[in-house]
């Protein structure tokens with residue numbers, strides 16, 4: 001296993017390019033199962049999670065080749081209909097093959113994800129959505145077995161909470177259903193817009209992109225398509241927070257600033273200067289305290305579905321607030337157990353108290369935030385420890401960084417190119 005060693009106190013300068021979005025690449029890769037043929041996906045990040053999805057697709061009979069960030073997937077003949085526990089337990093998003101397999105084969109068997117580091121995360125919304133389309137589901141030895149009764153038929157599906165992968169899964173099951181399907185209180189994340197664009201290129205008819213009400217008119221057949229993955233707004237936001245924490249002046253290119261407005265509003269209240277261009281944001285930190293190091297003003301956040309503040313940036317924002325000037329209340333409303341990073345940040349000297357779904361972060365001066373050996377517990381928690389390490393005094397050693405490799409392409413190399421002192425070593 002590898003670990004990261006970060007030496008804090010080096011401001012970041014230069015340009016960093018953002019990769020394609022993990023959370024868009026996964027559903028678009030799954031969507032290729034819907035229609036036989038050769039699909040082309042551009043700007044696909046090379047990550048542990050995208051490789052896991054490729055292994056799963058391979059088990060289902062898909063052949064693929066990669067040329068840089070372009071993937072070609074051949075889905076002419078499928079030979080399987082099962083997502084096994086070994087893959088689902090390492091990546092929950094494996095459940096995204098359920099919707100397309102039901103459309104294409106009328107049957108699928110997918111392991112239930114079970115709990116994960118950030119909460120219980122059930123898939124009941126996915127299953128009740130499928131049932132409204134004429135699917136019978138039952139649980140057998142930890143697996144969901146789903147079978148289409150007769151043919152998929154359009155229906156009305158209301159999500160109690162706007163679930164991202166739930167919306168994507170049900171959408172993929174509905175595009176070939178007979179008649180009209182309406183998804184109410186659907187999630188509105190940009191990654192769903194990316195999926196809708198790809199499904200439309202395949203011949204699907206979907207209205208309401210970007211809204212909470214999606215209307216699908218079932219198509220008779222779909223064809224293979226070519227699509228491009230949108231920039232990763234969470235990776236972009238993570239680098240913006242890294243600059244705010246370490247100080248400096250960085251051009252973040254290849255991103256979509258309008259997907260990051262909730263974060264940018266908060267960063268501006270923190271005192272960070274930002275300038276948006278076409279596909280880029282320049283982030284600059286004034287050297288606030290006379291010693292050349294910026295100290296952000298403390299600001300409160302509440303996570304909520306898009307376009308609200310993303311839960312996937314909560315841990316990284318908390319790392320910035322650990323050195324804030326004042327007290328920040330961080331309210332996590334999406335996942336019930338997403339404060340695993342708190343104990344690790346406290347080991348570095350952060351002053352954080354958890355009160356139910358809120359964390360009260362009292363900012364400490366830089367001298368009190370000190371490097372320490374810490375352990376990454378999940379993907380975004382790992383990124384928050386990197387950010388804390390960049391702004392702390394001394395050396396931080398982050399172990400279990402395989403979590404980071406699930407969702408960040410070459411993070412250490414990208415940060416090093418900006419002047420960070422960071423290296424990846426064998427434990």
Ligand code: UD1
Pocket residue numbers: 023026092093119120121122123124125126127161162163164165166187311312334335336
């Ligand atoms: C997706 C993202 C993840 C992000 C999350 C919230 C992908 C691959 N992952 O995860 O990075 O953190 O959105 O923005 O895109 N829920 C249920 N029953 C369900 C489904 C969800 O109760 O069947 C609950 C969840 O526990 C959670 C809330 O709904 O409290 C939203 O979760 P959801 O949007 O489904 O998250 P994911 O799609 O798993």
